[in-house]
Amino acid sequence: MSTATRGGARVARAGRCSGRRARASGRARRSGATKAGEDDALRGTLDAVAVATLRALGGVARDVAGNANVKPARFPRGPREDVALELVYDPLKFLERAREAHGDAVGLTLAGENVVLVSSPALARAVLVDRSECFQKDGTAFFPGSSLAGNGLLVSDGETWARQRRLSNPAFRKAAVETYARCMIEVGERLVNKTWSRRGRRDVYADFNDATLEIVASALFGADVVGARASKINGAIKDSFEFFGRRAATGMIIPEWAPTFDNVRYNDAVKRLDEEVYSIIAKRRRAMASGEQNNELDLLDRLLLEKDENEGDGNDATGMSDKALRDELMTLMVAGQETSAILLSWACALIAERPYVGDKIATEVRQHLKTKENAGSSLDASDFSKLPYTEACILETLRIRPPAYMVGRCAARDVELRSDVFITKGTTVLIAPYLIQRDSQYWNDPKAFKPERWLVKSPYSEGTLARDALKNLGPNDAYFPFGGGPRVCIGTGFAMMESVLLLALICNACELRLPPGSSAPKPKALITLRPDEIKLDVGPRPRSVF
């Protein structure tokens, strides 16, 4: 099936589940094309932008039981007017104002659709954990659906999702993630020893995008990403990611089948990538059939090895089909690259504003390295849990700058979340970790960057709060940068290992500073909480300064 057809199929699929979404975008398209007046054309464009952005944020325009003119009974209070444009123009300010004015459950009309924004730990728990069976993701992933990611874990639902998750989980267990640490360290060392070895100004967001792409591609395909194939794969991945970057930067989502210059280039990149990925899958299957196996398993090997025992019934357990494997590999790449680049960029920006934090990380790393048996060696996977201050800096970055600042769900049936919050089937619910993780009811001095807050004794266990940070929905159910419940991020351990090791390597080798006269970078909320760019002055850290 060609890429273009697959893109078309996705649209058809979305259309089936989201009749009103299709009608809403159709309305927007028609109004631009057929109405003559400039106002109508402008309105059509604004509608299209709003609908597209909202789809990206939470799959808002969908097959709701009612519509925004007909508010369901017990629909939470909220602004009377349609607030789509307000949300599009400044999502963070909008979220804060909506909660301030209407509380922790706000009924909204967004691009003609009913949406409920929730921002308290109890309501977040109800949606993500306690009543999770009443909600689905269809079209609500915080990454918009795409022909690149196909029907992978991020967007699938029901038994398709459950099976894929069962088959994918082992590839993300602790022991498996530790095997990917080597490539994380190699990439990190290259970054600090080559790219950042001389004093100068760097766009660290761009550098981290390259680094995390290399890490995730190497974790997925290991030794197969070398030579000509590596340049072909990396070129195609870069082309498609640049497309996502542009799409995220504008917030505008034109359907992937539309023959725009950007789409043609993107679809060609997906096609090139598909050719390579299917050929690697075929090669690995042949190798496995003939008993050959790599010594060090990469993610693809692990996914290929898994069989679904649940299928039982006397049949042989089966693994993933080529198409399912391809969708999963691409999903992992899409889901695992940008979020990690954003996290590391914010961590470095926050540290550049506070050089003493970088000094403390460097001290921690150097002291730890001295205790290693093999003195003079670099970091490895086992060091991840021995750098508590570095880890606390990552946890704190995720608290105040969560890359996934909002997650969305669609009610698969009517559900009462609280006596005053009744959600009718088809309504989109937006959950805002950004608000909850910065709420003074649950956090002291919530807007300050204080890594130390994670190093106090935990009220939940014997260890520090950091040890419990990523269990369930975190302290007071008020910390879930990786989501929660059954759909919690499968790459949590991967992302934590990657970001802690890279930050440790960076602060050990480099000093980071804001360029003189420049102010701290501001977050730009679109699909993720990404920076536009983060330019920092980077240079080698003296070997002994302490």
Ligand code: HEM
């Ligand atoms: C800082 C890095 C990351 C952040 C902040 C992050 C955040 C999240 C969040 C919030 C969700 C849940 C979305 C929802 O409930 O709708 C999620 C899901 C997911 N993430 Fe991550 N993620 C990160 C890194 C990664 C990595 C490294 C991978 C893989 C290599 C990954 C793969 C996935 C997948 C496959 C899902 C869907 C899981 C499912 O629905 O079963 N993520 N992520």
